[in-house]
Amino acid sequence: MDRDTLTYLLRSGKFLCYDPIALERNGSGGEEEEDEDREFRPLFDSPHLTHTVFFKEAMRDDEDELHVTTRAMIVFNSENASEGGASVNAEPDLLEDGLKKWFGGRATIELSFHDRNVLEALCRTPTFDPFFLMAQRRDIERDRGVDAAYFELDPKTSNAVREIIGRRAKELVMLALGPDAKMDRVDATIHALEDAIWTCETNNRTGRLFKSLGIPKKDINRVLFAWKGIAYYEFLYTSFADEYADFLGWLRSEESIPKDIKHIDSRRADAITSRRRVAMGAMRSYYAHASQILDEHSSAYEALISKGQPEPFQRFLLSAPSLFETLGLSIGAFGHANNAWRTLTNNGRRMRRKTEALEPFFRFLASLAVPDTGR
Numbered sequence: 228m229d230r231d232t233l234t235y236l237l238r239s240g241k242f243l244c245y246d247p248i249a250l251e252r253n254g255s256g257g258e259e260e261e262d263e264d265r266e267f268r269p270l271f272d273s274p275h276l277t278h279t280v281f282f283k284e285a286m287r288d289d290e291d292e293l294h295v296t297t298r299a300m301i302v303f304n305s306e307n308a309s310e311g312g313a314s315v316n317a318e319p320d321l322l323e324d325g326l327k328k329w330f331g332g333r334a335t336i337e338l339s340f341h342d343r344n345v346l347e348a349l350c351r352t353p354t355f356d357p358f359f360l361m362a363q364r365r366d367i368e369r370d371r372g373v374d375a376a377y378f379e380l381d382p383k384t385s386n387a388v389r390e391i392i393g394r395r396a397k398e399l400v401m402l403a404l405g406p407d408a409k410m411d412r413v414d415a416t417i418h419a420l421e422d423a424i425w426t427c428e429t430n431n432r433t434g435r436l437f438k439s440l441g442i443p444k445k446d447i448n449r450v451l452f453a454w455k456g457i458a459y460y461e462f463l464y465t466s467f468a469d470e471y472a473d474f475l476g477w478l479r480s481e482e483s484i485p486k487d488i489k490h491i492d493s494r495r496a497d498a499i500t501s502r503r504r505v506a507m508g509a510m511r512s513y514y515a516h517a518s519q520i521l522d523e524h525s526s527a528y529e530a531l532i533s534k535g536q537p538e539p540f541q542r543f544l545l546s547a548p549s550l551f552e553t554l555g556l557s558i559g560a561f562g563h564a565n566n567a568w569r570t571l572t573n574n575g576r577r578m579r580r581k582t583e584a585l586e587p588f589f590r591f592l593a594s595l596a597v598p599d600t601g602r
Contacts, residue, residue: 231587234309235567242559243283245355268374272339278305295556297350319343341370353555391458396420427452441541453551474568485582506592517557560595
């Protein structure tokens with residue numbers, strides 16, 4: 228990864244890049260900052276993991292299926308992550324081996340149970356939004372607590388997502404219980420389902436409901452986590468629709484062609500034109516993939532609520548964990564690219580740029596494209 232691409236990744240938001248170093252350095256922030264005696268509880272036990280930045284990557288397998296992996300970059304300079312570092316898969320055993328190799332094969336480097344809990348949670352989420360870290364908080368803090376700063380949520384976002392979940396929970400429960408059910412039972416079941424989705428755990432009132440939807444008991448919590456995640460990404464997709472349209476419109480227009488392209492040599496012009504074409508394909512693909520999944524979700528839900536056909540929604544819920552993973556990657560990559568575009572164009576006020584500015588930008592967008600690893 229070149230320096231410019233890494234810099235864009237580190238600056239472009241929380242979707243596909245997670246830098247706990249910044250929180251370690253700055254403390255918890257917010258209102259609690261006034262409490263000078265409060266001890267900041269770091270995310271990791273190992274000092275080696277304190278100097279680590281995490282990235283989400285996408286790969287296609289031999290069957291052309293999309294998979295999300297998590298990589299850890301052990302930075303060269305803890306004060307400046309943009310200088311780069313050694314990269315290794317973030318799965319606990321692989322990262323532990325990587326740390327031993329990087330730090331000279333020390334036998335003393337062994338990840339604690341707590342560090343393994345954190346790494347497993349980071350690898351399990353499709354993006355690093357605090358929204359999803361909060362959903363994993365119980366597993367992250369299984370052996371010890373960490374600072375609340377790592378789970379800070381925007382109240383507006385949290386309330387909006389909960390509203391989406393609550394609205395659909397209400398419709399689903401009313402359909403399942405029928406018109407003759409007593410309202411106190413309906414209200415209690417609605418709240419129970421909403422809480423189950425929000426906490427990603429079933430409860431006494433929702434077990435029978437999920438059984439009626441054909442969800443195996445062993446899969447319910449994974450489905451709940453994915454269901455909550457899809458609601459969150461639906462909120463992001465809707466909220467940022469205008470921004471995405473502006474970015475895609477710019478990318479397709481002549482404004483994304485360097486204004487000095489006639490004054491650079493042909494080989495350099497061909498290279499940037501090629502990267503621009505790759506970037507356009509990647510962004511179109513991610514946007515189309517996210518749109519398709521959310522359309523499937525809406526169609527399946529509508530078939531259940533309006534037509535009384537449960538089968539499409541059953542199929543969607545059973546496939547939700549894998550769909551949720553790639554939906555997160557698609558919207559995360561698009562969020563990364565959109566943030567980088569706003570940095571490049573000064574929030575859309577400086578639309579035409581020269582080759583010198585556009586080359587690293589298109590290298591960054593090309594780096595978000597999914598590589599083909601099939602035969």
